[in-house]
Amino acid sequence: MSTAADLKQVPFLIGGEWITNSSSCITHINPATGEVNYQVSAGTEADIDAAVQSAHKAASNPAWRNMLPHVRAQLLNRIADLMMERSDLLARCQMLENGKVWKECKNQVANGAATFRYFASAIETLGSEITPPRGNYLSMTVYEPWGVVAAITPWNSPITLTSNKIAAALAAGNGIVLKPASFTPTCGIELGRICLDAGVPPGVLNVVPGAGGKIGDALVNHPLVRMVSFTGGTEVGRRISEFAGRKIIPAVLELGGKSPHIIFADANLKAAADAATVAIFEGTGQSCTAGSRLFVERKVYDEVLSMVMERARALHIDLPDAPGAQLGPSASFGQREFIESMVEGARKEGAEILIGGNRPADPRLAKGAFYLPTIVAGISHKAQIAQQEIFGPVLCAMPFDNEEDLIAQANDVNYGLASGIWTADYKRAWRVARALEAGMVWINTYKQFSTASPFGGFKESGLGREKGLQGIRTYQQVKSMFWSMSDTFDGGFSLAK
Numbered sequence: 449m450s451t452a453a454d455l456k457q458v459p460f461l462i463g464g465e466w467i468t469n470s471s472s473c474i475t476h477i478n479p480a481t482g483e484v485n486y487q488v489s490a491g492t493e494a495d496i497d498a499a500v501q502s503a504h505k506a507a508s509n510p511a512w513r514n515m516l517p518h519v520r521a522q523l524l525n526r527i528a529d530l531m532m533e534r535s536d537l538l539a540r541c542q543m544l545e546n547g548k549v550w551k552e553c554k555n556q557v558a559n560g561a562a563t564f565r566y567f568a569s570a571i572e573t574l575g576s577e578i579t580p581p582r583g584n585y586l587s588m589t590v591y592e593p594w595g596v597v598a599a600i601t602p603w604n605s606p607i608t609l610t611s612n613k614i615a616a617a618l619a620a621g622n623g624i625v626l627k628p629a630s631f632t633p634t635c636g637i638e639l640g641r642i643c644l645d646a647g648v649p650p651g652v653l654n655v656v657p658g659a660g661g662k663i664g665d666a667l668v669n670h671p672l673v674r675m676v677s678f679t680g681g682t683e684v685g686r687r688i689s690e691f692a693g694r695k696i697i698p699a700v701l702e703l704g705g706k707s708p709h710i711i712f713a714d715a716n717l718k719a720a721a722d723a724a725t726v727a728i729f730e731g732t733g734q735s736c737t738a739g740s741r742l743f744v745e746r747k748v749y750d751e752v753l754s755m756v757m758e759r760a761r762a763l764h765i766d767l768p769d770a771p772g773a774q775l776g777p778s779a780s781f782g783q784r785e786f787i788e789s790m791v792e793g794a795r796k797e798g799a800e801i802l803i804g805g806n807r808p809a810d811p812r813l814a815k816g817a818f819y820l821p822t823i824v825a826g827i828s829h830k831a832q833i834a835q836q837e838i839f840g841p842v843l844c845a846m847p848f849d850n851e852e853d854l855i856a857q858a859n860d861v862n863y864g865l866a867s868g869i870w871t872a873d874y875k876r877a878w879r880v881a882r883a884l885e886a887g888m889v890w891i892n893t894y895k896q897f898s899t900a901s902p903f904g905g906f907k908e909s910g911l912g913r914e915k916g917l918q919g920i921r922t923y924q925q926v927k928s929m930f931w932s933m934s935d936t937f938d939g940g941f942s943l944a945k
């Protein structure tokens with residue numbers, strides 16, 4: 449079996465055909481070594497048009513649109529089986545492209561496969577609804593695919609994030625054009641190959657990589673695209689939302705975050721310090737739900753900070769495939785530059801850099817985009833570094849004095865994706881959880897994810913939900929049906945007899 453990652457010029461997928469575009473390609477650099485991985489063919493606006501036409505044709509085919517739910521479920525389960533069979537390949541694609549450590553990449557494949565199984569069960573068991581009649585008729589609500597869905601994904605966790613979209617959109621019976629991030633094209637391409645091999649009809653899933661600024665607009669604005677599902681930064685999300693608004697189509701937006709992680713003095717401080725370390729540094733901080741703002745009650749602030757610093761210093765930063773590696777590089781050299789500029793900016797404004805704030809000294813890592821776990825203190829919650837998403841291994845630590853002060857600071861940010869609370873007082877946990885403006889709240893834990901729970905943000909962290917049963921409804925439109933049981937016409941408000 450030839451695979452994308454084995455080829456020098458990686459092709460993309462339209463209508464079940466593999467397309468090589470040698471005049472337009474992305475040179476892919478391994479962020480851990482600075483070496484070229486491969487060239488990936490990039491799509492043009494004409495390719496986007498061909499991909500959308502192909503998805504439209506496939507989505508309109510009754511054999512796909514009306515496929516019985518249990519048959520569709522079998523297909524999704526076959527995709528999950530193939531993902532697990534090709535787990536090493538998928539994990540390797542992600543590791544080479546965004547530098548995430550091997551263990552995380554493998555776990556993300558298992559997570560992605562589980563998502564396909566979840567939506568297989570969901571589509572097989574979720575029914576239409578009979579609604580209470582208010583006359584002599586049967587009233588029903590049925591759920592139908594949108595048609596062509598544009599799925600646009602970022603680079604930080606391409607396997608899981610693409611699975612969230614593709615599994616639910618296929619379960620719902622749509623056609624899809626997937627535009628993966630330029631930094632991580634082959635995970636999407638390999639998922640496209642797996643879907644084809646599993647028996648998804650050619651054209652149902654098309655995968656076209658390329659620069660978002662060039663082909664993203666063409667995709668979102670294509671007249672046959674009836675829904676957009678976007679995961680990425682807030683500014684691009686805003687632009688997509690504006691285009692979608694003009695077309696009057698739904699845009700589900702999973703955007704950035706600057707999540708508060710809150711530790712009260714009565715908490716299990718050791719467990720909280722473990723969680724605070726994982727919450728920000730896992731994935732080298734490149735996680736939308738990263739607990740990047742650590743609020744600690746003042747009387748235990750020094751104690752907690754010293755525990756988090758100790759844990760962060762002990763993290764094993766290394767090449768992503770090194771045995772025991774816990775942190776890899778940033779996903780690109782540009783991303784590391786951005787992280788450096790944010791930390792330098794804070795330093796100039798008087799912030800204290802408690803640990804990190806530099807590249808690692810290890811000469812084996814000198815060619816990669818590595819950056820040390822960094823903890824910034826001595827800042828106001830209004831400081832730029834505490835307000836803007838960094839998407840790197842940078843934790844902002846801030847003390848708070850009481851619950852009211854804490855909630856005001858925690859909510860004083862444009863984002864509202866995730867949050868964490870550590871306390872032994874269950875009534876306080878409830879109060880704070882309800883007061884936080886966030887789509888997710890973890891209580892005495894952090895980063896517990898379930899395919900069965902809806903995922904998404906408040907405020908500028910997004911709109912709509914993926915995963916959970918709501919996740920499948922996101923990819924369906926609602927139709928109400930009224931079926932008369934009467935021999936005479938008795939509809940309308942005033943004209944019927």
Ligand code: NAD
Nearest residue numbers: 601602603628629660661664665680681684702703704736
């Ligand atoms: P990005 O917004 O730069 O890019 C995301 C995708 O959008 C890429 O495929 C890109 O090519 C494409 N794109 C760029 N311009 C476009 C345009 N004009 N039209 C259409 N598509 C366009 O984000 P990124 O740097 O790849 O990812 C990091 C961001 O993603 C962070 O802000 C992070 O918080 C966010 N993210 C959110 C979630 C979530 O579920 N809420 C999950 C992961 C990442």
